[in-house]
Amino acid sequence: MAAKRRRSRSKGGSIGCAPFLILIFIALIIKFWWVILISLGVVAISVALVRSAKAPARPARVPPPKPHPAVAPPRPVMAGDELTAHMRAQKRTGRERDMQEWDYEWIRLANPGKSVREVNEIANAHLARGRSIGINWGDPSVS
The missing domain is CATH 1.10.930 (Syk Kinase; Chain A, domain 2)
Structure with a gap:
């Protein structure tokens, strides 16, 4: 006679060891929550540093211009023929x-x-x- 194949008794109905693994994972999270928070903070800071390093540099601030004096500087003093010609032209x-x-x-x-x-x-x-x-x-x- 032909040999029969053995079939497993469970046809996908058994859960296996998944609930134990989930419980172990939850226990680790509860026990080491502070380690997880610190590692997430380190990752966030490193991501922020990498993004800021890749960003283009901001333009430098230009200081406002210095105010000019309200009074014009004095004109050079004219004398002699230059003064005479200026007075005649005026x-x-x-x-x-x-x-x-x-x-x-x-x-x-x-x-x-x-x-x-x-x-x-x-x-x-x-x-x-x-x-x-x-x-x-x-x-x-x-x-």
């Missing part, structure tokens, strides 16, 4: 500015119905030709 520009203001007022009074913009255009055209009513009656050829 006097000439002052006279020209006064004449231009006088001309503008004369043009404004001569054109009472014009707007400020139109008076400005007339005055700019008049002054661009080098004419001044206050000097030589507006004739630039006479000096």
